Amino acid sequence: NSADIGVTGMAVMGSNLARNLARNGFKVAIHNRSVGRTEKVIENHSEDGQFLPSESMDDFVASLQKPRVAIIMVQAGAATDAVIEELASRMDEGDIIVDCGNALFTDTRRREADLRERGLHFVGAGVSGGEEGALNGPSIMPGGPVESYKRVGPMFEKIAAQVDGDPCCTHVGADGAGHFVKMVHNGIEYADMQVISEAYDMMNKALGMSAPEIGEVFEEWNKGELESFLIEITAEVLKHKDNVTGKPFVDIVQDRAAQKGTGAWTVQTALDFGVPVTGIAEATFARSTSGSVKQREAAIGVLPAETQDQTVEDRDRQQFIEDLQKALYAAKLVSYSQGFDEIAAGAEHYEWDINLGDMAKIWRGGCIIRARFLNHITEAYKRNPDLHLLLADEYFRGEIASCIPAWRRVVAYAAANGFSVPVFTSTLSYYDAVRSERLPAALVQAQRDFFGAHTYRRVDADGSFHVEWTGDRTETKISD
Ligand code: 6PG
DSSP, rough: OOSSEEEESSSSHHHHHHHHHHHHOOOOEEEOHHHHHHEEEEHHHHGSOOOEESSSSSHHHHHHHSEEEEEEEEOHHHHHHHHHHHHHHTTTTOOOOEESOOOOOOHHHHHHHHHTTOOOEEEEEEEEEEEHHHHOOOOOEEEEEHHHHHHHHHHHHSSSSTTTTSSSOOOOSSHHHHHHHHHHHHHHHHHHHHHHHHHHHHHHHHSOHOOOOOOHHHHHHHHTTTTHHHHHHHHHHHHHTTTTTOSGGGGGGGGGGOOHHHHHHHHHHHHHHHHOOOOHHHHHHHHHHHHOOOHHHHHTTSSOOOOOOOOOOOGGGGHHHHHHHHHHHHHHHHHHHHHHHHHHHHHHHHHHOOOOHHHHHTSSSSSSSSSHHHHHOOOHHHHHHHOGGGSSSHHHHHHHHHHHHHHHHHHHHHHTOOOOHHHHHHHHHHHHHHHOOSSHHHHHHHHHHHHHHOOOEEESSEEEEOOOTTTTTOOEEEEE
């Protein structure tokens, strides 16, 4: 009469995950620090399936079938450590603790190592899809030991979103791999959201279109290669009218974007690895710029614009909108390519056996960045498992080729007319850098050698060299 699995933390995400498990025929033990929330689930949702409510941690752990599986769904950070300890001290060898919160992957690695020493399994699982996904089928990215996936995998695969008969869940890799991939997912989410907002901003300001009109455009775009959850909800948001004023809803929202940290983690980690995730970084900084209230106050109406103020002729409007659509697609492809570079770098550094194609596959449904084009990423890695640059895949090369003129026009127009489009711009800049035969990095190296004797490599000989800049400027070979 014991439960297949337990969930502790009955806020919306936790209770929705528990309900999803119950709806899929699992007997679910549920627990929350304050009993009220547990009672609410029983009161309102007992028709979902079988719940075993517990008032205490002792009862909760005791109600689980061995080897026990307990999911933690609490605020990431100190709360997670506290709950892990409460569970671990009551568990037996081979039991499994699963953290489905947005934990920092290095915390997950530490927790996994600690619990492994105590004979317990720790699975850090990225879960995406918000409240709705948790209830009806999220994308799940579990890390941790392979053995524990044998126990939790089938349950997770059952409750995950399903696309073309495949679950949006797979074992990502050891220890923190699942949370690492979820982190990059969120970074990509930031870039996607920002670049969509840049397209909106240009339609609004350059073409003078109203929010609902722009909503119509996104609705159209959602029928093509841009088809995705984020484009879909953008159309809905833009068409929504504020209940109080009757104005377009987006117009009454303060223009300051908040962030809970996963985008910044993605950028910080990329910096540590030296992976240029410029689209994600600019998207993250764009939120920071929007929130830099004092700086904005000091600049608005004060800093000169000196823009060209080109008006878009009526006959060019359609072309302008099509350009934005293509620029958006190209910028998005670069952001994803950069994100996959970061996953590859993480996998190499931490020796995770991550199948990149499978990551795109489990993002096709359930998660916030779910999109039609993800299939093509899976196919690209199938064609070439050693692909070093997603953009260089034959399919994506062709896709981006058809967007380049439009992308350049959008960035040039934005620069000339004073629109801030950091993701459009930075992704194009990256694209031109990565395909460039020769970069000005040569000059940077020369400067480094000048002021710091940091040495340089020659194009025509092996080894590292240094010039006596302050002396007779002879060159010395420093090492082979
Ligand atoms: C998801 C979301 C989810 C959450 C983010 C938002 O995949 O379901 O990414 O994790 O919405 O925490 O992050 P910000 O609050 O930083 O925008």
